[in-house]
Amino acid sequence: MAGAMGHRFAELITQYEVPGAALAYLHDGQVHEFAAGVLNADTGVEATPDSLFQIGSVTKVWTATMLMQHVEAGTFTLDTPVAEVLPEFRVADAEVTKTVTIRHLLSHTSGIDGDLFLDTGRGDDCVERYVEACADLVQNHPLGVTQSYCNSGFTVAGRILEKLDGKVWDAVLRERIIEPLGLTHTCTLPEDVLRHRAAIGHVEGGKVAPVWGLMRSAGPAGLICARPADVVAFGRAHLEGGLLDDPQAMWEPQIDIPNPHTLGKQWGIGWILDEWDGHRVISHGGNTIGQHAMLWVVPSTGTVVAVVANGGHSGAFTHAVATELFAELDGITVPPTLGPPATPVEVDASRYAGVYERAGARMTISEREGGLQLRIEATGPLAELQEPVELGLVPVDATTFVGRRDGDPDWMSAVFYELPDGSPYVHLGARATPKVS
Known part of the structure; x- marks a missing residue:
């Protein structure tokens, strides 16, 4: 082999x-x-x-593992509020500031807008300064009601490690994982x-x-x-x-x-599960x-x-x-990437048209024959590194659509759904994005 x-x-x-x-x-x-x-x-x-x-984000499992070492040591539990171990932590929603837990951070269920890519310098205080900037982050969705990928939450998790271990995250990583495993x-x-x-x-x-x-x-x-x-x-x-x-x-x-x-069917603590x-x-x-x-x-x-x-x-x-x-x-068959159905599916796609937006991305969805048209624009600090993407979306069923750019073998899938309160969302790229207009 x-x-x-x-x-x-x-x-x-x-x-x-x-x-x-x-x-x-x-x-x-x-x-x-x-x-x-x-x-x-x-x-x-x-x-x-x-x-x-x-x-890249495989790093998140390493950060989650180090926090779980603290859980096993009895420093805190997964359901300990972040504010208890990081009193200076703030987000825009005062109630979320008080109640969001370490479990929420590690399972991407905090609802905190997750794609704040903010350069706070090269100094050893960069993670601390980043967490200070989270005070302006609004909720992408209410706490705990759905899953949306949250980079911001893992930088906050890294700051918890810095605070508890009295070292920068890089040093904590070396002492807790790199050196013990002999990497x-x-x-x-x-x-x-x-x-x-x-x-x-x-x-x-x-x-x-x-x-x-x-x-x-x-x-x-x-x-x-x-x-x-x-x-x-x-x-x-x-x-x-x-x-x-x-x-x-x-x-x-x-x-x-x-x-x-x-990516998979469920999220665990750090890991994606399938x-x-x-x-x-x-x-x-x-x-x-x-x-x-x-x-x-x-x-x-x-x-x-x-x-x-x-x-x-x-x-x-x-x-x-x-x-x-x-x-x-x-002898394991890896599931194929979801693509369009062999027989076209007719659905009422008009209800999904509109603008969906979260930190770092704006998606404009419009009707087109046989499905929808999607335009994704990056916003914020990484916008200049990413050109807008446009592609058609073909229905697979009443809520699931797939699309890809010309010449690209990668199909991406989008699922339209509602939160328990009826708010419309689209889930694409592991992120939940609310419909804003």
Whole structure:
């Protein structure tokens, strides 16, 4: 299998126009590593198994794990209000400020607008200053009623760790995870990444990204850089121990994801939860500026897979790798990405037309023949790095639509739904976005 995968991996990066990628997987107690392509299209530096890639939001599971270490130590419980351990914490809603819990943060159910990408500098106080800026964040949805991906909540979670451990988040990460697991190729700060061979992202047209990484304040939500074998070692610790007495506590479902077609069916504590062919799967993905990563863990077989890529059709690429690899290793069929139905479905799409908006994104949805037209515009600090996206949406059923850009193999799904109070929302890209007009 190992030799065949090495050849196939190189074929897949060509097929999906990925500049470079790396893969590691644990199977039957052995770790296997592969790499193909280049780390930088301009320099032609070769990707190797020990190259560092940005794993983005896979970082969130590491941050959640460190908070769970405090839960196991009795420092607090998952249902402890954030304000009890972080008295200076504020958001715009005074009641949410008092009642939002650590569980809400780690399961993306706080309702706090989650895409505040704010550069608070490179100093050791950057996370603290970011949390101060959260005082203006409004609610994307009422506390606890649905799931919406929340980067902001994980930076707040990182600040809790800083406060309790008396160190910056980067140092807490080193002491609580990197050093105990003996990880040699895991860093957070660019000056440390530079000690290794490292990837840069690539954007539209295969161009090198204009910015290497996100601002330091995003650290607890998504700034780990690592080789895949180190990410696999982290996943392995959630199966075999080494970080938590009871890692399975993080696999307990906390909330159903309104759109189960994107990442998984439920959210646990940090982990995304799904089921493939009757096997429980815990996972997380990550996207930064032109880079993408995925981590999958299958407890019943003991298989752990980490794959990273630095551009191209990276989402479709990692899905293709998983589909082939899990079929070969464990005989597990990975569910295909949801696409349009074989027979067109007729639905009344007019009720979904309008403007949907949250921090960082504005979506304009209009009627068109056979479905809907979607325009997504990035707002805020990252707007200049992301061109508006337009695509048609085709109905799959009365509430579910799929669409993709021309030439893109990736289908994205959108689910329209209502909160218990009747408020209309669309769930797309793991985020709940309210209809504003």
